[in-house]
Amino acid sequence: MLKIGVFGVGHLGKFHLNNWKEIPDIELVGFYDPNDDTANEVAEKYQLTRFTDADTLIDASDAIDVVAPTTYHFELCEKAIKKGKHVFVEKPMANTMEEARQLVNLAEESGIKFQVGHVERFNPAFLALKDMPLKPMFIEVHRLAQFNPRGTEVSVILDLMIHDIDIILSIVKSDVKTISASGVGVMTETPDIANVRIEFHNGCVANLTSSRISMKKMRKIRLFQKDSYIGIDLLNKKTEIIKLKEPGDANVFAFDIETPSGTKTIAISNPAIPEVNAIKKELEEFRNAICNNTKTVVSEMDGLMAMDVAHQILEKIGNNVITH
Numbered sequence: 001m002l003k004i005g006v007f008g009v010g011h012l013g014k015f016h017l018n019n020w021k022e023i024p025d026i027e028l029v030g031f032y033d034p035n036d037d038t039a040n041e042v043a044e045k046y047q048l049t050r051f052t053d054a055d056t057l058i059d060a061s062d063a064i065d066v067v068a069p070t071t072y073h074f075e076l077c078e079k080a081i082k083k084g085k086h087v088f089v090e091k092p093m094a095n096t097m098e099e100a101r102q103l104v105n106l107a108e109e110s111g112i113k114f115q116v117g118h119v120e121r122f123n124p125a126f127l128a129l130k131d132m133p134l135k136p137m138f139i140e141v142h143r144l145a146q147f148n149p150r151g152t153e154v155s156v157i158l159d160l161m162i163h164d165i166d167i168i169l170s171i172v173k174s175d176v177k178t179i180s181a182s183g184v185g186v187m188t189e190t191p192d193i194a195n196v197r198i199e200f201h202n203g204c205v206a207n208l209t210s211s212r213i214s215m216k217k218m219r220k221i222r223l224f225q226k227d228s229y230i231g232i233d234l235l236n237k238k239t240e241i242i243k244l245k246e247p248g249d250a251n252v253f254a255f256d257i258e259t260p261s262g263t264k265t266i267a268i269s270n271p272a273i274p275e276v277n278a279i280k281k282e283l284e285e286f287r288n289a290i291c292n293n294t295k296t297v298v299s300e301m302d303g304l305m306a307m308d309v310a311h312q313i314l315e316k317i318g319n320n321v322i323t324h
Helices: 011-020 036-046 054-060 070-083 096-111 156-171 278-294 300-320
Strands: 002-007 024-033 065-067 084-089 114-117 138-144 175-185 193-200 204-212 217-224 228-233 238-244 253-259 262-269
Touching: 002 054, 002 278, 011 024, 011 036, 011 278, 024 036, 024 054, 054 070, 065 070, 065 278, 070 084, 070 096, 070 300, 084 278, 096 300, 114 278, 114 300, 138 156, 156 193, 156 204, 156 217, 156 300, 175 300, 193 300
Parallel strands: 002 024, 002 065, 065 084, 084 114, 138 204
Antiparallel strands: 138 217, 175 193, 193 204, 217 228, 228 238, 238 262, 253 262
């Protein structure tokens, strides 16, 4: 039985608690949250022990789940790693690049399992492509959200776009060559909307737009590669593949088009979307990595690389940000 201690039981932390309670071979030993109102509500609703000392909860746990504000990530993760405890931490993994690098070094030295909560890796629409070879040369991403004061202590880059940065880095097997970016602070002192162009050494280009001041929600990724186009709707959990038809393609809608090089047959398919709760799936995979001594799906290095690109973007936006 793996003993889990949860740090931070606000909006997202409650989702984590609900999912931990459904995962086999897990014992929730308690939680830590400095907000008395939130803590009392959670202790009663979940019948869980509230710890008022972080070290005591870490000592009582085999692994910790950090869902606290980003400014507390380093302190809690460092304490846990030095005590030999496994760590799951929400994105971004730390508040600064220096903190993130220190956590990577600590995790690698200690040999504990460390996973970063880039939950979109476990989105059913993305998981539907696990058997398809992805070698995109152009990527277009739109992540639009309605304004919510929660989370605005960090820029839209670290709040929203970092999800897509992580997915892109997991797909494109090449180093970043150049980054260009622009952003505007409309409702807050940090960028609320940003557009970014990332060029990779293999020639792939990714164009990302993230906004937290939109009228409608959208989370779409479009991948363009040789002979195929893949559309991933992360919000509505739908995936579409349009490609040149190959022998053996089944369960596809196909039609012919005339091109300068002759007739081509186009196939359109919608791969089966697995019925997966993304948060539960990422926590299950963290448990599996610990119990089976395997690599975490989103490692500390993955978290560091996503943060590195995000901070390069923030540096590019720099003094060009227009605040209200």
